């Protein structure tokens with residue numbers, strides 16, 4: 041017996057949960073919780089003999105009815121079953137991600153699970169005792185009765201004959217006991233078979249309905265009210281993803297139908313996300329099923345299989361790794377699915393945009409170039425060009441280059457537009473094939489080169505002439521030939537030669553033989569590239585010593601653009617751009633002062649000035665503070681830091697040098 045105090049507390053709990061379960065102010069979840077708590081309390085009270093069996097049974101039934109009304113109601117406010125609906129709707133598309141995914145749970149297998157059998161036994165036992173006490177007229181021992189929720193819409197759907205909901209009810213208020221129905225509580229067979237066998241409702245497909253068609257499969261997890269095959273769940277699943285389409289049973293579709301419905305090709309489906317791979321294994325084996333289903337292939341595998349089917353065994357590396365406008369030739373680029381070497385040139389028949397280099401079957405590298413134009417070149421050299429000379433730098437935009445508006449406009453006209461509309465830029469309008477960017481050091485010539493690389497969409501070969509002369513001593517001549525040959529195979533192409541003066545300086549008596557040969561070769565190639573009308577190769581040279589360039593080369597670099605020191609607006613743009621990445625408290629008039637005082641600075645000098653100024657706030661700190669300070673505690677850059685920076689940063693270009701550039705520009709330049 042309980043103490044009076046404990047009993048009082050017990051009573052108040054009863055009242056409280058009864059209020060919660062019936063109150064209109066409580067949410068459906070709270071009501072369900074209260075009902076569950078009440079059921080537990082009834083069991084507890086009955087076990088302590090506080091309630092008579094009949095009373096316990098009555099209370100239990102009422103409570104269970106209330107509970108199932110909440111759980112099974114589709115009403116978004118008063119019921120919980122809407123959650124189940126949405127979860128099922130969410131789960132359904134994941135099944136569609138993979139053709140062969142299916143749950144390990146099926147109508148048959150779920151009843152063979154030990155946990156389900158234990159539940160069935162326990163449920164049947166307790167129901168037996170309660171129903172017996174209440175004098176119920178029918179006993180139902182079907183697995184579906186245990187697991188299946190009551191039928192909303194059927195009065196007393198939870199079963200007036202007991203607390204456990206059942207799948208079907210006869211007109212007399214007792215449950216249908218199917219023919220051949222399972223009679224024992226521990227029976228692990230599937231639920232009863234109806235007299236007229238019906239196909240499985242397709243909606244149970246997400247949970248792996250693989251039961252034979254003769255089973256009248258009662259939905260295992262509730263919520264499906266109609267069992268006539270036109271379940272609302274099917275339309276829920278489809279209406280989410282296929283608005284406007286006639287809803288039909290999703291589970292009944294074959295893979296092809298589903299693919300067609302979802303508007304993707306089988307190839308798309310094969311390249312489905314890894315989720316499909318993860319789901320491709322059923323929970324409890326399902327190996328037998330797996331062997332009947334089409335094998336899942338990744339897009340890569342499929343591509344490889346198709347290539348093998350079409351072209352036979354791989355004698356050469358596929359060029360399919362080339363894809364974008366900017367062709368990938370370098371070491372850092374994708375090298376195809378199995379290939380070690382990415383051939384740099386297209387097949388002569390044009391069928392394969394990237395193929396061209398024969399690979400040894402052992403994958404040890406290229407043997408002989410397949411393209412006629414690469415014949416006679418050392419494959420090693422071709423590969424060097426493709427891996428080292430093709431540009432890989434971060435993208436540079438036109439806005440990153442401050443000032444030099446005329447040069448930028450001209451380059452756009454010569455490089456970008458002809459690439460965009462080669463049909464317009466023909467004949468007289470044909471773009472020049474050689475450009476020379478000249479001007480004082482640090483004015484952005486190399487930067488412009490990088491910008492052309494990013495923006496032109498052509499294959500961009502960037503080489504420093506000094507590396508040609510120093511790195512490949514004695515081989516420079518071959519290198520130059522290989523460079524132009526590869527570029528010819530990779531049209532449209534831009535060859536950017538930085539410090540071109542060291543390659544094309546005036547030929548003199550004291551010159552080394554190999555250097556002279558290389559220079560001659562360059563001129564020959566430049567001539568070929570610039571005179572051949574069908575070649576779409578642009579050579580861009582940059583130099584800060586234009587006066588040293590051989591006149592023969594100068595003639596071939598027809599557009600000679602002066603890249604001068606930045607004017608005030610350009611200097612302002614550089615400062616603003618650099619300071620925008622830092623914490624800086626420069627007022628407008630202070631910025632104007634910085635711009636004014638940096639007159640005569642090159643772009644590189646202005647950059648250096650800003651670097652120096654940015655160190656000012658750090659220098660103002662004590663050494664001890666530097667060790668402990670957080671990044672946000674560093675004081676912002678102020679005008680005083682620029683004042684200090686001006687003490688150490690001076691212009692790198694002298695007025696005398698400037699005079700030389702301007703005079704050369706007046707003589708040979710193509711500026712306004």
Ligand SMILES: Nc1ncnc2c1ncn2[C@@H]1O[C@H](COP(=O)(O)OP(=O)(O)OP(=O)(O)O)[C@@H](O)[C@H]1O
Pocket residue numbers: 440441442443444479480481482483484485486487488582583584606610614642643644645647
């Ligand atoms: N017009 C500019 N706009 C923005 N930044 C510039 C500009 N000019 C120079 N710079 C800055 O100076 C740096 C050096 O420029 P760059 O290497 O392009 O000069 P360069 O003209 O090629 O010099 P050199 O003749 O010595 O090779 C750039 O990385 C950039 O930070």
Ligand SMILES: [Mg+2]
Pocket residue numbers: 485486487538539582
């Ligand atoms: Mg440079």
